Amino acid sequence: MASCLCRYRRRIILFCSPCILLLPVCIYVMIAMSYVMKHGDTGGYAGPGTYVSTVSLPLLPDRFIARGLKRSRDLAPHPEKSFWRSELESGALWNIIQYMMDRQRNPILSPNLTIETSSNLERSKSENGCSPNSNIDITMPDFLTLPTQMKNFVRTMHCRDYAIIIDPSDVCNHGPLAKKWAPMLLLAIKTQTANFENREAIRETWGRSGRIKTRDGQLKIVRRVFLLGKSKSRQHEEKLQLESKKYGDILQWEFTDAFFNLTLKDVLFWEWFSRRCPHARFIFKGDDDVFVRTPAVLDYLQAVEANESLSDESKNMESFVIGDVIHNAAPIRTNNTKYFIPESFFKGLYPSYPGGGGVVYSGSLAHRLLEVSQRVHLFPIDDVYLGMCLRRLGVYPVHHPAFLTFDFPKDEPKEPCANHTILLVHKRSPAEMFKLWFETLIPSPECRNATLRVKPRPD
Ligand SMILES: *[C@@H]1O[C@H](CO)[C@@H](O)[C@H](O)[C@H]1NC(C)=O
Ligand SMILES: *[C@@H]1O[C@H](CO)[C@@H](O)[C@H](O)[C@H]1NC(C)=O
Ligand SMILES: *[C@@H]1O[C@H](CO)[C@@H](O)[C@H](O)[C@H]1NC(C)=O
Ligand SMILES: *[C@@H]1O[C@H](CO)[C@@H](O)[C@H](O)[C@H]1NC(C)=O
Ligand SMILES: *[C@@H]1O[C@H](CO)[C@@H](O)[C@H](O)[C@H]1NC(C)=O
Ligand SMILES: *[C@@H]1O[C@H](CO)[C@@H](O)[C@H](O)[C@H]1NC(C)=O
Numbered sequence: 001m002a003s004c005l006c007r008y009r010r011r012i013i014l015f016c017s018p019c020i021l022l023l024p025v026c027i028y029v030m031i032a033m034s035y036v037m038k039h040g041d042t043g044g045y046a047g048p049g050t051y052v053s054t055v056s057l058p059l060l061p062d063r064f065i066a067r068g069l070k071r072s073r074d075l076a077p078h079p080e081k082s083f084w085r086s087e088l089e090s091g092a093l094w095n096i097i098q099y100m101m102d103r104q105r106n107p108i109l110s111p112n113l114t115i116e117t118s119s120n121l122e123r124s125k126s127e128n129g130c131s132p133n134s135n136i137d138i139t140m141p142d143f144l145t146l147p148t149q150m151k152n153f154v155r156t157m158h159c160r161d162y163a164i165i166i167d168p169s170d171v172c173n174h175g176p177l178a179k180k181w182a183p184m185l186l187l188a189i190k191t192q193t194a195n196f197e198n199r200e201a202i203r204e205t206w207g208r209s210g211r212i213k214t215r216d217g218q219l220k221i222v223r224r225v226f227l228l229g230k231s232k233s234r235q236h237e238e239k240l241q242l243e244s245k246k247y248g249d250i251l252q253w254e255f256t257d258a259f260f261n262l263t264l265k266d267v268l269f270w271e272w273f274s275r276r277c278p279h280a281r282f283i284f285k286g287d288d289d290v291f292v293r294t295p296a297v298l299d300y301l302q303a304v305e306a307n308e309s310l311s312d313e314s315k316n317m318e319s320f321v322i323g324d325v326i327h328n329a330a331p332i333r334t335n336n337t338k339y340f341i342p343e344s345f346f347k348g349l350y351p352s353y354p355g356g357g358g359v360v361y362s363g364s365l366a367h368r369l370l371e372v373s374q375r376v377h378l379f380p381i382d383d384v385y386l387g388m389c390l391r392r393l394g395v396y397p398v399h400h401p402a403f404l405t406f407d408f409p410k411d412e413p414k415e416p417c418a419n420h421t422i423l424l425v426h427k428r429s430p431a432e433m434f435k436l437w438f439e440t441l442i443p444s445p446e447c448r449n450a451t452l453r454v455k456p457r458p459d
Helices: 002-040 093-104 117-126 134-139 148-156 196-204 234-247 259-276 294-310 363-373 382-393 430-441
Strands: 164-166 185-190 210-213 219-230 250-256 282-287 290-292 321-326 353-362 424-426
Touching (some): 164 234, 196 234, 210 294, 259 363, 282 290, 290 353, 353 363, 353 382, 363 382
Parallel strands (some): 185 219, 185 282
Antiparallel strands (some): 210 219, 282 353
């Protein structure tokens, strides 16, 4: 009898141990789902009001047939498999949240979901959706072992709705002449309160605002704005206020200026841009420790526009983005670097993205980025986030070898005119910015004919 029971017990254990093993996974997924239902849709711009109260996901049909096609005589063959990937392949928190957002805000399934940026922004501001979420801890099994910046990010990533502290209103022209006097290039430079010296150097060198001479002697309008969060030092903040009064180029928001909050600068800048400088033709977005050869960038963009007007494809400009493009990057899994992203947060490769040191895109693309960013959950690394948005827009960033976001290759022989062949180089101190500016502004006779680098980066 006893041996009999024992046998049963062993069988029961054998039979049930997979369930027991799976139980934590199930609980984890359920908690994560409930997090998404609670917070996934309150993220910043809060989404279209019609759906906020409903949490049920639209059912996925097996096959999607575009409306209007049915009446056509020659239908394309029905797809063999379903049109979209319907299973979630990973239990990482970001992937789960994005999966839910994709489902809820799928413009094909719900064509009537329109994104009304400004009104939603106003609405979500009045709701207090930005307090840190302490329940999130239990959705990541290893939360307690994570570095502080990751913890802080995860606790506040449902919020992108920070008030503006300093809102420069005269960076670009407005009123009836706004379009006529729209800048060719708006420089949007990420900086931190303490970096007074970098901003001074930029203002006097590559970041000059006004009419800038291109290398073939034309005058183009360039404007400048610095993007900041807030710092802890009250002294610095007061100094920043004075700086803002003097130059009118400070754009500051009410979030802590931390590395993992940089993505907020993108999404909030796109929102500011759509209100304050919507006609700028191109945007440079980059760091305050780079040197940009602005006149050469203007030359290049002028050529891009000339090409544009020759071609029939008027859509090209809506997809224009250029920089130092990184392909097939994988998240860094060692927890002692500032780029560390744990597997419990994100799984998969990063999409192709232009390095955040400096990237140039068209104003029309910026408007599209603002829209699509409301369907992409915040990601802690800003250039990767840009890549994620671009991928959703079906836009491929173009690599240009003259964007040296990793400086000149170490093994490259020193060329006397090398500094005249670049569009951007990282990283440069304020003193080097001055040196480079004067060196490249009036090139020595032997460097006058230098053309942009074409050498690919040695990988
Ligand atoms: C979407 O809007 C159209 C017209 O505005 C309406 O006829 C249609 O029923 C709506 N569809 C859904 C799913 O609400
Ligand atoms: C990094 O990971 C190790 C083990 O995975 C852990 O012991 C350590 O505390 C972590 N360090 C930080 C800064 O989180
Ligand atoms: C980002 O800013 C918010 C608001 O100040 C803050 O609560 C959060 O901790 C910051 N995130 C990081 C990663 O520091
Ligand atoms: C302009 O178009 C030509 C021909 O398609 C191309 O070779 C060139 O790189 C383009 N220039 C720019 C600046 O895009
Ligand atoms: C290029 O600029 C750097 C400063 O960033 C300077 O040290 C170097 O001498 C310059 N190269 C040449 C060949 O002038
Ligand atoms: C630069 O170009 C001009 C005209 O194309 C030419 O006359 C001159 O010799 C060139 N200078 C150098 C240093 O190559």
